[in-house]
Amino acid sequence: VFLLAAAFRFHHIDHPAAVVFDEVHFGKFAAYYLRREYFFDVHPPLAKLLLAFQGWLVGFDGQFEFENIGDSYIENKVPYVGMRTLPALLGSAVPAVVYAIMRESGYPRIVGLFSASLVLFDNAHVGQTRLILLDAPMILFMALAFYSYIRFYKLRYSEFTRPWWTWMTLTGVFLSLTISCKMVGLFAFLSVGTAVAVDLWNLLDVKRGLTIKQFYRHFAARAVGLILVPAVVYLFWFWVHFTVLTKSGTGDDFMSPAFQQTLQDSPLTALAEEIRYYDTLTIKHKGTKAFLHSHPERYPLKYDDGRISSAGQQVTGYPFNDTNNYWIVEPTREVPPSGRGRIVRHGDVITLRHVGTNTTLMTHDVASTTMATNTEFTTWDGTCANEQECEIRKRDVQFELQIDEAHAGQQWMTKSGYFQLVHVPTRVAMWTHVEPPLPEWAFKQQEVNGNKNLKDRTTFWFADEIITDPSKPVDLARPKKEPRQPAKMSFFRKFFELQLLMLQHNAGLTDSHPYASGPINWPFLLSGISFWTGRAETREQVYLIGNIVSWWICIMASSVFIGILAADQLAQRRGLEPIPTPVRNRLYNTGGFFLVAWLYHYLPFFTMSRQLFLHHYLPAHLITALVAGVVFSFLFCGDTINYPVSVADLRTRRRPRSRAVVGKGMILAFVIANALIIAGFVFLAPLTYGTPGLSAEEVHNRRLLSTWTLVSLSLSLSGPPLKRLTLGGTAAFRQVRRETLRRSQGHMQRDEISASSCRFDSSCYIPHRAAHGSRPPPPRLVRVCAETTRHPFAGDADHFSSSSVVLYHLGPRC
Incomplete structure (x- = not known):
């Protein structure tokens, strides 16, 4: 099985000799690893590290950046065949593991071969796992996790033996390797975790004869092998990730200033300056990158909804650099005329004077334009009707500088630290948002208002630049801008920061895409993905689409399996026993585990708003191949099964052994099904390999569904x-x-x-x-x-x- 799978993946692996689909991303990431330049991606690092390691082995120097689909590997001297070899080898092992899963589950060889053939001759699995992509290692590790768990579960009557510990630990390791490749590996954790929870529930049953102490021992062992070990393995790959990527790169802007300062040649370590009172600054919002801005135009006295404003000067967020973004930092206490005493520090109470209008930033107990619960930000020109109003206004312009994760007395720096500007009288933080924008009278700019939730991470800003005035004398006490050594930051701070960003950006991939498709389409292959197109005369193209025979067999088998379970439950309610007990146990335990795993790998996608593609269904398709094997065995083996499946001990040795009877009908069904599956694979192979070119009529004939493009x-x-x-x-x-x-x-x-x-x-x-x-x-x-x-x-x-x-x-x- 492995050799056949390898032959299919290595066939024409040198074609196309150009960047294909997401090789644009993952080839580029391999290059960044080899250059040790920091980058950001929504996926965990293991699969990308494997691709980079393979690139290093075959002599890739990381200079080619995979910029565009179709860029020539030959012209740029990229050892792309060697880099594609690793995914191809890993993908080749998947059908063999599928076969092993069915055999370890107690099914005869013909059933294992049937399930394996559904994956072995699948165009989508072959096409996706022969390119520089992440899916091959992820799918293999998922299959090995299921295989290891089945081996572990078969030892349930030989608990705490060396093999028992070994297979449980391997289950945890492979689960961790799965999620270390892609976050969807979490579904494999849920699948095995559900089976473990059911197993523990059964162990708690008094009929099992375990004491509470013995049950706790089982629980603790599984917690170590299936929680602690995977956590350590998962953290290890991020440690490697941070250890390798030590230089400033394209991913800097995603990270906090504190993180960026840990990278060599970071612009923050080169450009950061300490801020002193009476410096002129530009201030930018962390999330939207909008400048704090003001201009002479004023808020309308009455809004369209009837609410009243202060009619004060507008304060907004503006995306472009402009002189109306300049603010002077002024103290609320006496400071020396020069020297270190003028440095602005964490916890200082400051005011910000707008340079263009010579007015001071303030907020007060007036509702903002778009949010009645937030306060309006405006400016004060220094005039007031009476002394009492002047005292109020002097307090309204005071803001406390709170630098993120700062120690007492820490100096305020440009570029290198996020801060909140907290209004002293009302304790609201300055905030801005993109939607909804301000009306036309504010030129559709972003609103700036006061947010009562000081724990909101979107209320952070950073000082972007100190604006120098050539007419003023140079402060000789100010240190010159010189590159500094990279700062230190704990591993766990880096890890949690990156992990949170990965989750946020993964959920934020909501842009439309011509080849994106919904989960309802996937089991039926209603659409594919155009990976690459070559010369128009020959119509060479790589089009990711599954073997329609394989996929339709799998989804029909899953539907039949659900129907069998429902019919059996109804029969038992009427006192009937249509299925022998050993067969039912096998059907519910093995088939039920596979069905739950399929649901975990499929249904969550219906809740996701991010971009989704056909290849997201490949792990679920593999699992439906296992379900199809269960149904195939049930339909053609009748009431004969391999028994017992678990490793024999004193509690199982006395049970009589039996072997499934493989009849002529089963063999005939196997031959017919495989002939159709192989025919489907061969028919669509030119779309999988991108060669040979096809005539317009041949392309049209392979358009089996009208939705294939x-x-x-x-x-x-x-x-x-x-x-x-x-x-x-x-x-x-x-x-x-x-x-x-x-x-x-x-x-x-x-x-x-x-x-x-x-x-x-x-x-x-x-x-x-x-x-x-x-x-x-x-x-x-x-x-x-x-x-x-x-x-x-x-x-x-x-x-x-x-x-x-x-x-x-x-x-x-x-």
Whole structure:
């Protein structure tokens, strides 16, 4: 099984010799590891570390950054075949582990081979695990975790022996390795965790004869092997991650200033300056990166909802650098004219004077524009009607500087520390938000207001820059800006900061994508993903789609299994026993575990608002292959099973052994099913490997469902002004954007095409004009009756010949 899987993955592994789909990301991360430059990603580090290690082994120097899909590996001398070898090897082991899982669960060889073939001959598994991607190690570790748990559970009558401890510990290790590759590994934890909880519940039963002390011993052992050990392993890979990435890189801006200062060559350690009273600053919000801004325009006295404002000067958040972002830090106490006594420190009470209008920042007990529960921020020009009002205003402009995680007396620095500006009289923190923006009278800028929740992490700001005034004398006591040594930060502070950011940004991946799809589509293969497209004349393309025979067998088997369980429960309610007890136990224990694991790996995606793709279903598809094996055995083995499954001891040795009877009907069903599965794999193989090229008719024939978006169109751009466009297929009309690019003498030219309406299975003429020059106008939207698509990354520079066309869907999946 392993050798067959390896043959499928290594077949044409050198094609395409260009960056494919998410190799753009994970190849780039491998390069960053080799250059030791810090980067940020939403996934844990293990799989990326493995790819980087493989790159180092095969001589990759990390200089190629995988910038665009289609960038040539050959031209850039990248050892891409060697880098793809590791995922291919790991992916090759997966079908073998599937076979081993079924065998260890007590099923005959033919059932193990049936489950393994559903994964072995699956185009999606082959396509996803032969590229520089994270899925191969993650899926393998998940399968090994299930295998290890089954081996552990079979030793339940030999508790606390060396094999018992070994397999329990391996279960924890593989679970940790799974989640160390991708956060979706948490679903494997939940699957095994549910089985362990049920096992412990059964151990607590008085009929098992365990004392409470013995039960606690079982509980403690599982806590060590399945919680503590995985936690240590998970932390270890982050320790390696931080140890390797010691230099400043593209991920700096995601991290806190304290974190950034731990990196070599960080701009913060080079540019940070201590802030002194009467310095002129620009201040930026941590979350939105908007500058604290003010201008002479004032709030309207009465808002549209009838509320009244102070009609004071507007204070807003502004995304661009501007002189109206300048603020002077002023003390509320006497400070020396020069020297270290002028340094602003954590806990100081300060005021901020706006340079452009010579007014002082303040807030007061007036509701803000968009939030009636928050206070309005405005400025005070120093005038007042009477002495009492002056005293109130002098308090309203006072703010306490609270630097994040600072010690008493810590100096305030630019770039390198977040702070809250807490209003002294009302104890609200200065805050800004993007939505909703202020109305037109404030130029749609961000509102700045007072937030009562001082624990809100979005109330933090940072001093961006000290603005020097050439007309003022230089403060000779101020130290010069000089690069400093990287600061120290504890591992756990780094870990928790990164972990929180990973979760936040993972949930924030909500942008639309032409090839994103919902979970309801996945089991039925209603859509795939265009990974790469080559020359238009040959229609070479890598299109991630599963073997429709394999996937439909799996989902039908899962449905049948649920039906069997429901029918058995109904029969038992009527006093009937249609299934022998040993068969029922096997069906519920093994099949039930697999079914629960499938639900854990599938249903949570329905609750996610982030971008989702077909490849997110691959772990669940593997599990449905296990369920399919259970159903296959139940339907064709009848009431004969391998028994007992658990390792024999005094409590199981007396039970009679039995072996499942493999009849001719089962063999015939196996042969027919595998013939169909193999035929489906071979039929879709050109889309998996991207070679050989196909004719338009052959592409159309492989479009088994109307929702599959395959490239079956080519267009020549040379010749007379009227171009002939040939379209194939029978799908419904779609609106698409056509953007044709070609390389010419070192610069890019854009040919704009407008099209009249045309029909499928026919040809039509479209007027064509070329826009020359190095800065072409943007493409216009045109309506073309096309059913095909190129790669979705409009922002990336797709590389293709001068006689090809790019089509972007503007339909419901855009």
